[in-house]
Amino acid sequence: MxxxxxxxxxxxxxxxxxxxxxxxxxxxxxxxxxxxxxxxxxxxxxxxxxxxxxxxxxxxxYKAFHLEPKGRHTIQVCLGTACHVRGSRRILSYLESLLEVKAGGTTKDLSFSLETVNCLGACALGPLLVIDRKYYGKMSTNRMEEILKKYR
Amino acid sequence: MSPHLKTISELRSFRENLKRSRDPRSPCITVCSGTGCQACGALEVLEAFREKIREMGVNQEIEIRATGCHGFCERGPLVVIRPQKICYMNVSPEDVSEILHQVAKGGGVIERLLYQDPMTKQRILYEEEIPFYKFQRRIVFGSNGEIDPTNIDDYIGIGGYQALEKVLSTMTPEEVIQTIKASGLRGRGGGGFPTGIKWEACRRAKGREKFIICNADEGDPGAYMDRSLLEGNPHSVIEGMLIGAYAIGSEEGYVYVRNEYPLAVSNLSCAIDQARAYGLLGRNILSSGLNFQIKINRGGGAFVCGESTALMASLEGRVGEPRAKYIHTVEQGLWNQPSNLNNVETWANIPLIINRGVEWYSSIGTEGSKGTKIFSLVGKINHTGLVEVPMGMTLRQIIFDIGGGIPKNKRFKAVQTGGPSGGCLPEALLDLPVDFDRLQEAGSMMGSGGMIVMDEDNCMVDMARYFVQFLEEESCGKCTPCREGLYQMGRILNRICRGEGREGDIELLEDLSLVMLESSLCGLGLTAPNPVLSTLRYFRDEYEAHIQERRCPAKFCRELISFSIHPEKCTGCGACAKVCPAQAITGERKKVHLLESQKCVKCRACFEACKFDAVIIS
Incomplete structure (x- = not known):
């Protein structure tokens, strides 16, 4: 198919x-x-x-295209400037160690693809995380595990 | 049932009928449904309103309207009760029935949902009295909160397409161009080129056909006014493009919009369909002889495509690489034909200028920069959101009066304007009036209007590194100065942030910058050194601290800091140990915890989790 x-x-x-x-x-x-x-x-x-x-x-x-199959869920970490000054890099490295995958990659079980984007234009909510088009604003490392649970 | 309007007078009488049928005194509840508020749950609130109205029965004459972005994204979802314009913030579905009861009763206010002044603790009732809005001048952006962007009648009802009417019935194309020239409007996309002069050049250029392009590839990270305009008031952009098409003599328009903005794409498509159904796009528009159609192209996530020649290459279905501009795009642009490109905000200014006249428009702003500018005020600031202010307002007024200052009583350090092409301005420049020329003199630029505020915890060397890495990734690689220059600058900045900086690194950065400023092919490379040069100009001491003392004054750069737990402050609550991804924190409950620095990955999770300031960074 x-x-x-x-x-x-x-x-x-x-x-x-x-x-x-x-x-x-x-x-x-x-x-x-x-x-x-x-x-x-x-x-x-x-x-x-x-x-x-x-x-x-x-x-x-163009960044938007993928030549490899993606995971069931796509996690996008916004690395726009507004998110950056509010610590989005830390969110990304925390996710990388949690999911054991580098940005741009897909977890072995094909459940998550981890991506970065330059700005999603919801800067007031930074640091911002988007999972399958659902926005999670004002992210902190300690909320992450609970959010991911919903998708596992 | 949509009417196909055949003449100008039909449009006029349609508008009059609309106005008559709408009583401005009847109750209406508007729910902001921009991307920001949607992320806070606005759609759930909207649904709750509609459901409760159904429950209350058909006799309730309360209109519920989903509008575009109001700008105060920090406090979303925003709900405004009209006609009084009572503004409720952070509304949740649970508040809905209470609000509806108050409105149905015809009075009463829910105190807890009102804006509260952080200093005086006073509650503020009306939108226009909240400091965030009070000091703004929202001439372009103001209608966003009033109209449903997916309903063309709302736009026509507040005077929409009146400027088109005026242009088609009373002005020649030359007169339109003279008007835009006289207004002093400059392009809002970055460079600030005078719009009227561009139009005139494109009108004069010879070609088989001419194209009108709207640049909505808002790639500057931290700027989102164009998204909000397209989402919240797409018809104002369409009307601007129609007027441009008439003045320049074009029959085909394109909107190139970022793929990361799905709501903007869908609201704009909807608006184009409606305009076509009403006879405002298509052939022989309002029997004036004007033919014009608009197509939407979605970008592919490449920052460089915001550059005009790269954007046009991308519209042709090719790789978005810029070309040298010894022949301007107004002469040979898309498909080698004369093409006029302006950004979203510029187009949205056009109907205003036509409707309210040159004198009114040019009375706003400064000598060299007329009108207003929308900024996205983001980062370490209390009132995050979109603000529209007259050109010439000072940074201090924008950041402190409108933006409410820096959160958590931290100290203001810098504001970054102009995106990756701009620079960081320090506290000493807070009284700088913001317009195209003053920003440029200060080593930054207007750009598309991002304003990212930074506090004492942000490292300026890291900021420069952030932008250089961003641009390195986004450089198309066609010309050597940009491709190699950014790569080398990235390496140098990386080692400075790691504490491995060398004597002479600063000078090397300056040399590389000069080469790029002189010899890059397009705007991306020509302005790429700005973040480095401006931080070197205003924050040289931070670079020196990194290089000479191996110290990050902001305690930000990972390799230069270490974490520990203060034994007297630690209560043993265990919050830090729970969030540590590296299991570096150990300790029994209610006893002082211990952080093993060898295991620590410096993710700051513990620092954020601790409520007792017991995690120390040194």
């Missing part, structure tokens, strides 16, 4: 097979398939007549 090319065709259809929509197409593929499978990119290359290398160039340039 992960490399269901029908889904890719559907997305291509929606974007009218436009080369200029490549970023939008990749975003849609990722939101449907959780990451960018190589098979899907190969298919894209043939349908849009773009060299595979060029697709990889775009897919690796």
């Amino acid at each position: 992960l490399t269901d090319l029908g889904t890719v065709n559907e997305i291509l259809e929606k974007h009218g097979y436009q080369r200029a929509s490549l970023i939008g197409i990749l975003q849609d593929i990722q939101s449907r398939m959780n990451y960018l499978p190589r098979k899907a990119l190969l298919h894209l290359s043939r349908c849009l007549d773009i060299p595979l290398a060029e697709i990889y160039e775009v897919a690796t340039f």
Whole structure:
């Protein structure tokens, strides 16, 4: 199911097979398939007549794209300036040691992907943690374990 | 049922009808539903209101409206009772029925939900009397709290699309451009280039077609006014773009918005659909002959795409690398055609200028910077949120009068403006009037309006390192000075923070900065040294303490501090041991605990957990 090319065709259809929509197409593929499978990119290359290398160039340039499967839950630690001055680095290193995974990685049991983002625009609530689009504001290390429990 | 408005007079009479049908005296409860308040549970509050209204029966004529961001994100969810404008803060679903009963009764106030002045302990009833709002001048941002962004009628009802009406019926494109030029409006995205001059150049440029672009790739960490405007008042941006399209002669517009802003994307799409249904976007708009459509493109999480040429490359579906600008984008931009790019806040200023006139607009602000500016006041500050103030207000007024000063009686150390391209300004500059030119003279810049306040616990060398690392990661790598310069600066700053700084490091940082300032390709590299240079200019002693004494004066840099437990202050409550991820703290309950420094990972969890100040950093 992960490399269901029908889904890719559907997305291509929606974007009218436009080369200029490549970023939008990749975003849609990722939101449907959780990451960018190589098979899907190969298919894209043939349908849009773009060299595979060029697709990889775009897919690796933009931070939002993932070439590996992600965990069931995505934890994003905001490292924007406002969060930084309120200690978001500490939140990140605490999470890294708790989950035994480095930022950008996924836990072995595929339950969590740990990511960093530059700013989510909810600076009043820093340090900010987002798990699957749910915002947890004013984070401190001692609240973390309890929050993670809900997702384990 | 949405009307397809065919002429200007149809729009006018539609607005008049709307105004007549809406009684401004009837009770209305607005719930702020911006991203900030949503994170505090605004949607649950909203749902509770709707449910309770249903329970109370259909006779209750109380309107519940979900609005955009009010700015005071610190105290969310915010609820305003209209028409009196009573402002409730930190509202939870449990408070809802009490509020509704008071409103239904037609009076009464719930004291505990009002703003309380931290000094006098006095409760304040109305939004405009709270210090946070009192000193602001909210001409661009003010409507956010009044309208439902997903309902175009709300916008039209408060005079929306009136500026478009005026432009189409009474002004030539040249007159529009003259007006914008005369208003003195400068781009709110960073550089502060005069908007009217840009428009004029794009109008004059020759091309097959022309493009209007709205830059909503608000990448500056710590700034979020554009997100709030797009979320809370998307039609003001659309109206601004329509006026720009008329003046410049464009039929196609793009909004390039960050993918990290899902609510902004959805509210903007909704607004575009509604404008199209009303005949305010599309072909032959209001029978004026103007054709204009807007498309939304979502970014891919690359900071450099906020740079105009990189953004245009990204719109074309390519890697977002900037190019040299010896040919300006107003001549050859998107698809090599003349393209006019302004940011969200700039576009939102346009309808105001048209509606209220040049004289009024240019009476606000300073000599070289007209109008207002929205700042995001964040970091170590009591009243965090978005504030809109006239240009020229001093940093002290913004940070202390509006922002309420620094929490926990800590001492103000610096304020960082302009994002990664800006600098850190010290206490001595608190009386600096904030406008484009004064900030630049002080070694910082306006940027998109982030204002990050720092207190005595923040290390300025670490701040410089933070920005350099941020930019190093975000540099596209196309030109050498930026790519290599940032990498080397990052290495030097890293070793200074680790206590391994060498004699000559400061001079080396200055040399590298100069090279980057002179020879980088785009704005990212050209301004990247600012955080380093400004901290060196104002906080050189901190660098020297790190290098010469191996000491971090703010007790922040991990490698230069150690943790211990004060035996007299420790009560043996065990809170520290519980949170320690490294099991470095041991001790029996109700007895003094012990911290083993070899095991300690310096995460500060114990320091934050201890309620008795018994964890000591030295």
